[in-house]
Amino acid sequence: MGRNLYILAASLLLFALVSCGVAYTNVAQQPGSPGDASLWRTMGLGLFVVALLIALAAVLSSLFEQAERRAEELRRARRKH
Numbered sequence: 001m002g003r004n005l006y007i008l009a010a011s012l013l014l015f016a017l018v019s020c021g022v023a024y025t026n027v028a029q030q031p032g033s034p035g036d037a038s039l040w041r042t043m044g045l046g047l048f049v050v051a052l053l054i055a056l057a058a059v060l061s062s063l064f065e066q067a068e069r070r071a072e073e074l075r076r077a078r079r080k081h
Contacts, residue, residue: 001065002058002061002062005054005061006055009054012051013051015047016043016045016047019040023044
């Protein structure tokens with residue numbers, strides 16, 4: 001599960017970088033382009049914050065999985081003795 005969250009966070013980070021890149025190029029100022037530059041910057045910032053939250057969830061998920069795995073190994077070692 002943690003690996004999937006890392007992949008999701010990385011793809012959201014990529015979209016955030018693309019959104020910020022569009023905001024600072026001339027693409028956002030062209031007639032007929034979707035939205036204005038401030039909308040692209042806001043969307044990029046929002047995607048970046050969501051990517052950070054998902055990356056935090058991935059780290060916590062990995063830590064809990066490791067703790068569960070070690071607790072199970074400890075239980076097995078105690079049963080052997």
